[in-house]
Amino acid sequence: xxxxxxxxxxxxxxxxxxxxxxxxxxxxxxxxxxxxxxxxxxxxxxxxxxxxxxxxxxxxxxxxxxxxxxxxxxxxxxxxxxxxxxxxxxxxxxxxxxxxxxxxxxxxxxxxxxxxxxxxxxxxxxxxxxxxxxxxxxxxxxxxxxxxxxxxxxxxxxxxxxxxxxxxxxxxxxxxxxxxxxxxxxxxxxxxxxxxxxxxxxxxxxxxxxxxxxxxxxxxxxxxxxxxxxxxxxxxxxxxxxxxxxxxxxxxxxxxxxxxxxxxxxxxxxxxxxxxxxxxxxxxxxxxxxxxxxxxxxxxxxxxxxxxxxxxxxxxxxxxxxxxxxxxxxx
Amino acid sequence: xxxxxxxxxxxxxxxxxxxxxxxxxxxxxxxxxxxxxxxxxxxxxxxxxxxxxxxxxxxxxxxxxxxxxxxxxxxxxxxxxxxxxx
Numbered sequence: 001x002x003x004x005x006x007x008x009x010x011x012x013x014x015x016x017x018x019x020x021x022x023x024x025x026x027x028x029x030x031x032x033x034x035x036x037x038x039x040x041x042x043x044x045x046x047x048x049x050x051x052x053x054x055x056x057x058x059x060x061x062x063x064x065x066x067x068x069x070x071x072x073x074x075x076x077x078x079x080x081x082x083x084x085x086x087x088x089x090x091x092x093x094x095x096x097x098x099x100x101x102x103x104x105x106x107x108x109x110x111x112x113x114x115x116x117x118x119x120x121x122x123x124x125x126x127x128x129x130x131x132x133x134x135x136x137x138x139x140x141x142x143x144x145x146x147x148x149x150x151x152x153x154x155x156x157x158x159x160x161x162x163x164x165x166x167x168x169x170x171x172x173x174x175x176x177x178x179x180x181x182x183x184x185x186x187x188x189x190x191x192x193x194x195x196x197x198x199x200x201x202x203x204x205x206x207x208x209x210x211x212x213x214x215x216x217x218x219x220x221x222x223x224x225x226x227x228x229x230x231x232x233x234x235x236x237x238x239x240x241x242x243x244x245x246x247x248x249x250x251x252x253x254x255x256x257x258x259x260x261x262x263x264x265x266x267x268x269x270x271x272x273x274x275x276x277x278x279x280x281x282x283x284x285x286x287x288x289x290x291x292x293x294x295x296x297x298x299x300x301x302x303x304x305x306x307x308x309x310x311x312x313x314x315x316x317x318x319x320x321x322x323x324x325x326x327x328x329x330x331x
Numbered sequence: 332x333x334x335x336x337x338x339x340x341x342x343x344x345x346x347x348x349x350x351x352x353x354x355x356x357x358x359x360x361x362x363x364x365x366x367x368x369x370x371x372x373x374x375x376x377x378x379x380x381x382x383x384x385x386x387x388x389x390x391x392x393x394x395x396x397x398x399x400x401x402x403x404x405x406x407x408x409x410x411x412x413x414x415x416x417x
Binding site for chain 2: 007009010019020023025031033035036037278282
């Protein structure tokens with residue numbers, strides 16, 4: 001059972017005190033966080049902190065994800081690794097460098113991603129509207145994955161699938177929410193703002209999960225490794241976006257837990273207000289806690305654990321050649 | 332599992348337990364701590380308490396089974412226990 005995340009929305013100071021974390025908010029409140037019982041710390045407010053606080057987080061292996069103005073994801077402070085294995089990294093890079101091995105992993109990731117998109121559309125098929133043709137077309141893209149011979153072509157298949165998928169959003173989402181077109185930097189409407197924010201949360205969840213293994217987060221298989229990005233997190237996030245982000249989005253909007261007044265127009269973009277972000281995060285955390293019966297582990301696991309088992313499976317595949325089984329929604 | 336720890340110790344020794352417990356649990360009230368821990372963490376916690384123990388100290392550790400849900404009702408100026416948001 002993974003530990004809980006903690007989100008700090010308040011503005012103030014984060015420090016080390018009596019061997020644990022202390023937060024003094026600008027409102028004059030003092031709170032202590034149990035550093036040994038926190039999985040990941042999220043900073044959403046304006047927080048001052050020093051190297052002693054970072055050192056403590058480092059000692060306990062707690063990653064910190066920092067969000068800046070209006071909760072744009074700014075970056076992550078990753079503690080010194082507790083899992084180091086040169087062997088794993090060497091094999092990870094070898095798998096990237098070997099065209100066939102890389103393609104095999106990339107196939108698995110994209111197939112799982114499309115499968116999970118299809119599962120979402122299927123869930124709403126008949127429930128709200130008729131999505132049969134979208135399901136069929138996603139099915140087609142799923143079948144095409146196997147036959148792609150290089151990563152560029154594969155990414156093309158994924159892009160087509162994603163387009164089909166996003167086109168269903170308008171009909172799934174309760175009015176007046178509309179995605180129309182997926183746009184970011186900045187998001188242009190309410191649905192886009194929600195998708196962007198939730199996707200960044202999925203990304204950070206994957207960064208935290210990868211840190212638990214010796215895998216190098218910068219070397220991915222579908223996305224091209226670049227500067228300043230955790231490419232492997234982007235890969236794993238693709239598998240989990242439909243499960244973690246999109247379903248939360250549908251639920252929040254359709255049950256009217258979030259409304260148009262939870263957004264504000266800023267410059268030429270549209271962003272969530274603080275209340276809105278809090279509502280989204282509560283729903284997201286609740287989703288991470290949901291459990292399903294795992295067919296191979298023979299026990300109930302939370303969605304958060306699924307992200308972790310996914311990464312473990314990839315590591316095992318890279319090291320031993322055991323099949324990589326990215327999470328395909330089976331429930 | 333859900334763990335609740337309460338203690339009653341001489342005033343000059345409270346900080347010892349406060350410090351020890353705060354690292355793993357949420358400090359709910361003066362000498363009351365609450366949180367969700369793994370079995371390993373609970374064992375570690377108990378061992379550490381044992382090490383610090385003096386004849387006058389009294390500490391009680393409550394544990395609830397593995398499927399950890401404890402219902403609670405708050406009154407007055409109280410934050411919800413186990414909140415993940417600050």
